Structures are given as structure tokens and as C-alpha cells.
Amino acid sequence: AEFSWRFRRIQRVLKYFNMTYQEDKKLLWQLGFVACALLIFLPKCSSQTAYCSGGLQRLSAEAGGEIASHSGAGTTNYSSNSQCYWQLDAPPGKRVVVRFTYMDLEPPNGIVTLYDGLTTSSIIIVVSAKDSVGYESPKFVSSANILTVHFYSSSQYARKGFRLEYNATVSANSSACGPVTFEDASNSSGTIVSHPGYDQHSLYATNMSCNWTLPSVSGKFYQLYIGSVSLGNGDCLSVNQGTPAAWKGGSLNVNLCGWKAVTDMTLQVDGNFSIRFSSNGAYESTGFQIKFELVNYCPDNRNLTDSTGEVVSHSGVGVSYYWSNVQCDWYITAPPGYQVRFWFSYYSFGYMQNMYDGDYVSVQNHKGRYYHGFVTRVNRRHPPSPSGYRSKTRDIYVKFYTDGLYSGLGFRLYYNFTQISCLGTGNVTATKRGGLIKSHYGATSGPYLNNMDCYWN
Known part of the structure; x- marks a missing residue:
């Protein structure tokens, strides 16, 4: 019906201009008319943006597009x-x-309200x-x-405003949980x-209740990459471990509810965890995607020979808890x-019940199969x-050792x-308690070098 109406409008335009497709008419007139008809009668392009101009504007969600507070949204301030x-x-x-793609409103009265339907009685959200x-x-x-x-x-x-993209979709036809x-x-x-069919655009169903688990693997934990969440x-959406992270390791439990979006979140969980959705x-949205992989408790590369580098307790230093038990x-080897x-x-170790228990990292001089004494031992009571x-x-x-x-x-x-x-080297002051001069750092443990020239006064 809509296309028939458009065709009748085009016919009236043809009659108005008294245009016919005779051979003596110039092709330019025909092309010009077609271009005008397309501009006037086709739906709004999705790349166009509807700016605030006062009053009410009606837009086709099927065509898709963008709404913005003003033409300079994101760069200049809107009008008060x-x-x-x-x-x-x-x-x-x-x-x-x-979905809002940009947001910068002035306090306290800058507000964008989404209403469900034509009236203002049913509010979806106030931003x-x-x-x-x-x-x-x-x-x-x-x-x-x-x-x-x-x-x-x-x-x-006044501030820099907002941008909002829109389109149309259909309700979910299945209440099944994702695989x-x-x-x-x-x-x-x-x-x-x-x-099923998750693509960041399709909707999940109402009244869903889902639970996912993964098999536990000895010596490994799961790294979860949670992305594109829209609830x-x-x-x-929740991720829960059976044992609190502060006791056993990993990330804290996560519970996301209500109108919520998460672009990127990384969690570490043991095999006794569950994901619930x-x-x-009421209102649905487009759901979520969680990628997972099994990771060894200890980092893989533990024989280091590069001239510079780092050693970390686990892959989530400073964010997630390391694992118990x-x-x-690691072995770090320098050239001769x-x-x-x-x-x-950075360092953060668990609570110690006494002086001798608890988690620690120790560093020892090493030569072949033999140890030549501690360089240091760091724990909660003895900082580096x-x-x-x-x-x-x-x-x-x-x-690196951790207890239970x-x-x-x-x-x-x-x-x-x-x-x-x-x-x-340099000046050495004698005291009543005496003193000590060493040829080099590591004397009695490692050899000095050829062509050394050291002096002490």
C-alpha cells in the first residue's frame, strides 16, 4: 500500500510538469526528474541525523538513524x-x-527521557x-x-549533549538458553x-532462567572475557564461585542487574563456578557473550634469559586474587x-596467622644445581x-608459594x-668496629672479571 501511494504521488508530479518520454526529450530532464523523485519520496537514509529543533519530530525506526541534541554534539555546547x-x-x-553513543549533560537539569509508546506516562529510563x-x-x-x-x-x-542511534527489531521467538x-x-x-542466534542485535526472550557450568581441571583456572553485555x-547476569575469592583466589563474584551495559570485563574463576542469567x-535487550579459556595457575614462561623482563604471580596482578595451594x-639467567x-x-599478600605461615615470594642466588643463599624473602610482614x-x-x-x-x-x-x-671503590673510613672490603659484588659466590681495576683509600 505504501509503494502504491508513492507511485500515485510520482504520477501526479509527472502530470504537474507535463513530462512525457518522447524521443526528443533530453536525457538530462529524465535523470533530473528521477533524482528529485528519489530525494522527495524515499525514506530517510540511516546516515542522517535528527537534531533538536523544537517541537516533535517523527522518524522511521525501520530505516534506522541517529538523534542528537544539536549539530555539534560531542564538540560544542548545546543551547540552554x-x-x-x-x-x-x-x-x-x-x-x-x-542506544546512547555519547553522553555529556549539564547538572542538575539536563535530562533525556525514553518513553514507551506515544504518551509520557510509561517511562523506560531517565538519563x-x-x-x-x-x-x-x-x-x-x-x-x-x-x-x-x-x-x-x-x-x-550547557554541555556537549548526546547522540543516540536507533533501529527496529522483532521479539525473540524462543525462550531457550544460549549454547x-x-x-x-x-x-x-x-x-x-x-x-540462540546471539549477534548483538537480536533480543533474548522474557522469563528466561539459565545456568552454565564448565568442567573443573586440576592445576588450571578459567579466564572469562565478558563483552557486549546489554541487559x-x-x-x-551473575558469575559466582563456590569459595570466596579472598580465600581461594580468582575474581570477586559479579552480579549485573537492570538496564546495564558492559563493554569488556575479565574474570578469573576456578572450576567450581556458575554463570546464571x-x-x-518487562523489557528485554540484546544479551551477552562470554569467551572462556583454561589457563595454568603458574605463568607458562618460567626460564628467562632476556636482558630485561618481568615476573608476575598470576595474570591478574592487582585486580584478581592469586590461587591458593x-x-x-622461575629461573632468570644472565650471561657470564x-x-x-x-x-x-607491586605486591599484595594474604593475611598471615603467625610469623612463619602465609604466602611469600623468595629470591635465591643460584649456580648450577646449588643455591648460594637468599637475596630476599617478601611477604605481608616483610615488604621489599x-x-x-x-x-x-x-x-x-x-x-612463589601460597598456602590454603x-x-x-x-x-x-x-x-x-x-x-x-x-x-x-673510593674512600673507606675505618671505625673502631673495623671494616670490610670486597673485590666485587658477589665475592666468594661468583668470579670477578678480567681487566678489572679497583682501588680503596
Whole structure:
């Protein structure tokens, strides 16, 4: 019916201009008419943006497009005392989806309100200035085929406004939970999605209740990469471990509910975890995707020979808790004539019940199969030296040990190689207690170099 109406309009335009397709008419006139007809009668292009111009604007959600507070949204301030409405219409049987792509409103009265339908009695969400900083927008969805957007600004202040993209979609036709898809034969990595056919655009169903688990593997944990999360009002996504992270390790439990969006989140969980997702009967959204992979408790590369590098307790230093009942070992080897200099840039260890229990990292001088004494041992009670350390031998052994009690956020150790040199050359002051002169750093543990020239006064 719509195309028939458009065709009749084009016929009336033809009659108005008294144009016929006779051979003597110029091709230019024909092409010009076709171009005018396309510009006048085709739907709005999705690349166009509807700016606030006062009053009400009606837009086709089926065509898709963008709404913005003003033409300079994101770069210049909008005008004070702005008030605009946009009515987004989808075909019957479809629904309207909107998402904010930029947000900077003035406090306290800059507000964007989304209404469900034509009236202002049913509010989907009110977004204000307090949401502007770091706001991650989910995809808001109408319950039927109309959604209204209202923008209001006061006379006090002005900011850089907002941008919002919109389109149309259909309701989910299945309430099934999304599958677990493994990406390799060993089942060590894969993907979990909220619903079948997940593509960041399709909607999940109402009244869903889903639970996913993965098999526990000795000596390994799961790294979860949670991305593109968009939850509707009242819907929840949670990741829970059976044992608190501060006791056993890994990330804290996560519970996301309501209109919520997460672009990127990384979690570490043991094999006794579960992912739960539920939706109510109110507003849905487009769901989520979780990628997972099995990772060894200890980092893979534990024989280090590069001239500079780092040693970390686990892959989530400073963010997630390291794992309990783990021992990790590293060997750092410098070339002949060099020693290892190292320092800690971060450390956090679990609570100790007494002086001798608890988690620690130790560094020992190492030569062949033999150890030549501790360089240092760092734990909760004995912090590292701010100035760092230097080995007496050209290789060192780093050991990280954790017990079964409390976890911490781990450590980060940096190192480089430094050439063996004279120790304490220059003026030496004698005291009543006596003194000591050593040929080089590491005397009695490692050889001095050829062509050294050291002196002491």
C-alpha cells in the first residue's frame, strides 16, 4: 500500500510538469526528474541525523538513524532551554531499539527521557548528568512499535549533549538458553551466549532462567572475557564461585542487574563456578557473550634469559586474587660476567596467622644445581626494599608459594642484567668496629672479571 501511494504521488508530479518520454526529450530532464523523485519520496537514509529543533519530530525506526541534541554534539555546547521530542515509529509487530553513543549533560537539569509508546506516562529510563561520566549505554527496547525520546535542558548551564542511534527489531521467538560452544578438541576454550542466534542485535526472550557450568581441571583456572553485555530492566547476569575469592583466589563474584551495559570485563574463576542469567516479563535487550579459556595457575614462561623482563604471580596482578595451594618457580639467567638486578613494583599478600605461615615470594642466588643463599624473602610482614636488589651470581631462582588460607592480589617483579663491577671503590673510613672490603659484588659466590681495576683509600 505504501509503494502504491508513492507511485500515485510520482504520477501526479509527472502530470504537474507535463513530462512525457518522447524521443526528443533530453536525457538530462529524465535523470533530473528521477533524482528529485528519489530525494522527495524515499525514506530517510540511516546516515542522517535528527537534531533538536523544537517541537516533535517523527522518524522511521525501520530505516534506522541517529538523534542528537544539536549539530555539534560531542564538540560544542548545546543551547540552554532546549526541549525536543522525537517519535520513533516501527512497523506493526516490530519494536524500537535505541542506544546512547555519547553522553555529556549539564547538572542538575539536563535530562533525556525514553518513553514507551506515544504518551509520557510509561517511562523506560531517565538519563541525567550524573550518568554522563563513563556512561555505558545498554540497548533500550520498547514494548511495542513506538518509542518517544524527550530532551530537556535548563537555562543555567550547557554541555556537549548526546547522540543516540536507533533501529527496529522483532521479539525473540524462543525462550531457550544460549549454547556452550567449544573451539578446540581439548575443550579448553570456547564461547557462551545468552540466547540462540546471539549477534548483538537480536533480543533474548522474557522469563528466561539459565545456568552454565564448565568442567573443573586440576592445576588450571578459567579466564572469562565478558563483552557486549546489554541487559533489560529487571534482568540479571551473575558469575559466582563456590569459595570466596579472598580465600581461594580468582575474581570477586559479579552480579549485573537492570538496564546495564558492559563493554569488556575479565574474570578469573576456578572450576567450581556458575554463570546464571534470568529475565523477567518487562523489557528485554540484546544479551551477552562470554569467551572462556583454561589457563595454568603458574605463568607458562618460567626460564628467562632476556636482558630485561618481568615476573608476575598470576595474570591478574592487582585486580584478581592469586590461587591458593600453588607453587610457581622461575629461573632468570644472565650471561657470564653479569648479575641480575631486580625490584618489586607491586605486591599484595594474604593475611598471615603467625610469623612463619602465609604466602611469600623468595629470591635465591643460584649456580648450577646449588643455591648460594637468599637475596630476599617478601611477604605481608616483610615488604621489599624500595631500592631493589642485586644477585651475587649470574642466575637467580624465584619461588612463589601460597598456602590454603587467605589470598592476595600478587606481585610484579622487574629485572635487568648488570655487569659485574668493583664494590665500594673510593674512600673507606675505618671505625673502631673495623671494616670490610670486597673485590666485587658477589665475592666468594661468583668470579670477578678480567681487566678489572679497583682501588680503596
